[in-house]
Amino acid sequence: MPIKFKSLIVHRMFGKVQGKITVSGDYGETELKLSEEQCNDILAICADSLVEAATEIADHMKSEVARIDVISGRAIESEEAHRDADQ
Numbered sequence: 001m002p003i004k005f006k007s008l009i010v011h012r013m014f015g016k017v018q019g020k021i022t023v024s025g026d027y028g029e030t031e032l033k034l035s036e037e038q039c040n041d042i043l044a045i046c047a048d049s050l051v052e053a054a055t056e057i058a059d060h061m062k063s064e065v066a067r068i069d070v071i072s073g074r075a076i077e078s079e080e081a082h083r084d085a086d087q
Contacts, residue, residue: 003023004025007022
């Protein structure tokens with residue numbers, strides 16, 4: 001019997017982190033309350049993934065910008081070219 005994770009809700013209320021997971025299967029649906037420690041563990045995993053994803057997106061954006069020669073009449077320099085010009 002497959003179990004489907006339908007939702008995960010984590011929020012801070014009155015200074016405490018609270019959360020719940022909603023799952024469903026062949027015999028119905030249920031909500032599982034999460035402890036503050038479980039919520040913090042989930043947030044830590046999400047935070048690491050968000051940082052990793054944001055870094056990857058930034059790297060791709062830098063790569064795209066480096067391919068553009070001129071924008072609005074101004075040349076775009078890579079960080080290396082900018083450092084070399086300062087020396």
